[in-house]
Amino acid sequence: MDRTVSMDDIPLNKFHIKVAIYTTGGKFCDGYILGVIAIALSLLGPQLELSAFWYGLIGSSALIGLFLGSFFFGWLTDKIGRKPIYMATIALFVLISVLQYFVSTQEQLFILRLLLGFTISAEYATGATLLSELIPRKNRGTILACLNAMWTVGFVVSVVAGYTMLHFGGDEIWRWILVSSAVPAFILLILRLGSAESPRWLMSKGKVEKAKKVVDKHFGRHVRVDDLVIEERKKTEIKEIFNKKYRTRTAFAGLFWCLHVLPYFGMMTFLPVVFDSLKIEDEFLSTLISNLFQLAGAVAGVVIMDKISRRNFVIYSFLILAVSLGLLVLIPNPTSAVIIACFSIYVFIASGSGNLQTVYPSEMFPTHVRSTAVGFATMISRIGAALGTFLLPISLDALGIQITMGILTGILLLALFISIKWAPETRNVSLEKAANVNAS
Missing domain, CATH: 1.20.1250.20 (MFS general substrate transporter like domains)
Known part of the structure; x- marks a missing residue:
């Protein structure tokens, strides 16, 4: 056959x-x-x-x-x-x-x-x-x-x-x-x-x-294998993901992931502390609501992943995330309802767009360095997660909740700028074409 x-x-x-x-x-x-x-x-x-x-x-x-x-x-x-x-x-x-x-x-x-x-x-x-x-x-x-x-x-x-x-x-x-x-x-x-x-x-x-x-x-004997590699066979070399051809994608994969998880990990790890700083009385109920929105966001992210472009998904997600936290900086003495609403929106969008972390980097690189590039992006993202977890309580104590939220909003705006400048489109194309920089 x-x-x-x-x-x-x-x-x-x-x-x-x-x-x-x-x-x-x-x-x-x-x-x-x-x-x-x-x-x-x-x-x-x-x-x-x-x-x-x-x-x-x-x-x-x-x-x-x-x-x-x-x-x-x-x-x-x-x-x-x-x-x-x-x-x-x-x-x-x-x-x-x-x-x-x-x-x-x-x-x-x-x-x-x-x-x-x-x-x-x-x-x-x-x-x-x-x-x-x-x-x-x-x-x-x-x-x-x-x-x-x-x-x-x-x-x-x-x-x-x-x-x-x-x-x-x-x-x-x-x-x-x-x-x-x-x-x-x-x-x-x-x-x-x-x-x-x-x-x-x-x-x-x-x-x-x-x-x-x-x-x-x-898959069956009718399925082709000759199209699985579109380039000459190459050895796996770490330096390749930093060469002129791939370095922009390598930087984007690591940075969008890092800047996404930096505020997210910090706030989710110390959510009761954050709510206490915002003078939320029922911290348990607030934490429960946030976790429910976290689960709902994760499901929503799966549903819409292949219905909108990857590029638009990452750009508009960072925009909404920045606005949701920025409101807590701009609104003087926000009520409990406003605070919970802003955090619920943040957690919902952060959880949904977080699904891009397991999709985007895997589509940007060719087979022989794909896992190397994903590993590097993961490493950079853990810097963000660790920094957010370590520095958030220190920032809350030294600078207060409003300045801390302002800093996190600035981080999300930086991620928005990077995404507008560098985010490629990889949806609904073959893995080989998605990884082909010259075709993007």
Whole structure:
């Protein structure tokens, strides 16, 4: 049978759905692991005699690990393949999560959380890359957007699970709260057994027969493989993403992600503190409303991802985000209703547009450096997340809520300017054409 259909144009099948579920499951674990520490810290702090320094260090340790590992694992995934990293990360999630039960010092917990962040960085670099290389172009944006949406679900579920486990009481319950992340990770590890390698990666390395076997097994013998690489086969070289051809895209991928998460991580981590500074009386209700809008935004982002252009999505999102926080600076003595409305809009749009983080970078680069570039963008984004988490409480204490909101608004306006200047359009085109700078 002649190979007449491109992988980009075949209908979505059971294999696509299965890979999508297994990959979004990894993002669920990421969100769960990063979210569960907040509740555990409130309990383990007195037992491990944590100082303010250690509270901050352990709270941000996974983010530090994410920063340290992202670029390395991006390069390694392009070097040795998607599948080995795809399997190893989940196995490590299980092992390290369980080891948290046995910690007896603040240093031990810091190291384990650092290692978890390091492992999460591998999942960030690999999951979106693998999924983008397997999903047809008309479904690519929607399914990739599910990665970030599922991260949000994992984060919220970790909060619910942590509060539920608190009712079982006991001084050591924080250990079980931390270990609980091993449960979804173990289930996912079993499901991922037998996963396939990316045919695009195999073709980029000249492994044509292996690519054909994967395509024949999961998509059919009528599906082409000769169009999966539009350029001469190249080695994976880190320096390529910084050359004249790709450096603008590399800068945009890292900066739009970094400037998006900088205010978001800080405010979501310390939302009760922010609401207290704004003189909101019912902090629990306000936090609950914000989390509901966070989930709603994540779902909305998935729904609209392939219905509007990527470029317009990122530009108008930053505009609305800047306005929502800017109103808190411009309106003197805003009422509780105004504050909650502004934050709800911010959280809804931030969560929805956050789905671009798992879509956009994966579409901007060719196969042989795709994961390297995604890893670099992830690394830059973790700088923003760590800075937001570390500096927000300091800024609130030293400068006050209004100046802090003004600074965050300025950051979002900078992101808007960068997006207007550099954001490419990658929606509804083949992955090869989307990654072709000369065609954009």
